[in-house]
Every structure is written in C-alpha cells, then in structure tokens.
Amino acid sequence: KQEVTQIPAALSVPEGENLVLNCSFTDSAIYNLQWFRQDPGKGLTSLLLIQSSQREQTSGRLNASLDKSSGRSTLYIAASQPGDSATYLCVRASKIIFGSGTRLSIRP
C-alpha cells in the first residue's frame, strides 16, 4: 500500500528556532509534492509545491526539498514565530495521498 508518513506527529519549539518537518513516501514514482498548513477549524493553505523535476522550492522563511531516490521531503522553517503554530501536511500528488500531519507549536 502506498503511504505517506510524517515525523514527528507533534513538535513544540521555542520562538526563533529553526526546525525541520519530515515527510516520507513509499512509492518513488512521484509527480509533485505539496506542503500545506492548516489552522484549527480551517481549510488547508498551500505553502509550497515541488514539481517532480525540481529538488527544492523556497518561499520566505520556508524551504521544501524533495529527494525522490530516498522517498523523502523536508520542510525547513527558519526563525520560527508563534504565528507558525499550525498543523503541517504533505501530499504526494500521484494518487493524491496525504500524510497524517505534524502539529507544530511555537512557544513565545
């Protein structure tokens, strides 16, 4: 069964720290990989989309990388802020499989 796994399931860090969220998938035949954030009770907001031909994408303090050979994507958040507190999900675009999410809490 094709799966997408996100580690850790929850993370709490002090404000200002750099952090990495991980997403791994079992099938390397990937098209795109997309990272989302979700605030409580809200929909999903797209953060970054990495096309299958790309290795990384950057937007502000966020950087996402994709390594198809190892079946992994990472989301790097620099200089974390309390407003970054949310649940982060990755989705593998082929067959649209979502990871279970990482709940991030930034302590002021």
Place this chain on the structure above:
Amino acid sequence: DVKVTQSSRYLVKRTGEKVFLECVQDMDHENMFWYRQDPGLGLRLIYFSYDVKMKEKGDIPEGYSVSREKKERFSLILESASTNQTSMYLCASSPGWSSGGFTGELFFGEGSRLTVL
C-alpha cells in the same frame, strides 16, 4: 488567486436528513475533490471528478454521492445523514490530469463542519 468557496462553514442536521454541501471554484480547473477530515484519521478522499458529469469513487464513498453538472461546481450529497458522518468536509480543485496520476497543484476551500444529531 484561485478561490474555492464552500457554501456553508457550519451545518447542523438531523439523522435521516438529506444534506447538500456545495463547492465552487473560479479558475476553470478540471479536477475537483471532496475529502472528510477526522481527528486521528487525517484526510480521506470521498469522491473526485475530472470533468463535468464524470466522477470517481475515492477511499470512503459509502453513504455519499456527488454531482458535477457544471465545471465550476461540485456538490457532495448525503442522502440520509447519519451521526458517523459528523465531520469536517473539505473541497479542493486542481488543474490538469495526465496519464498515471494527478499533476496539478491542489487548492482547498475553508471547509464545512457538519454535525449530525
């Protein structure tokens, strides 16, 4: 910006009622999706549509049906609501489809939280 609009943010219905959840996108996307999200279970695909009047079952289609009469609108129907359908429902759209899978970026609505009493 792509906008995906779900008609109702919060609904409360009685067991046995027929429920319609509406979703409209304004970017001429071919693909539209309905998911439900439950704590501990993540997002699960109910149905998707890759063209007008076309639909495909997702992972959990039981108890649901869908309608796509126009390209911009995708409706989720609960013929007879039950308490186990209490959930957050999320609609998404995306452009493009290639052989072998989905290639376009996903855009989500704000979600519809349904409570069935």
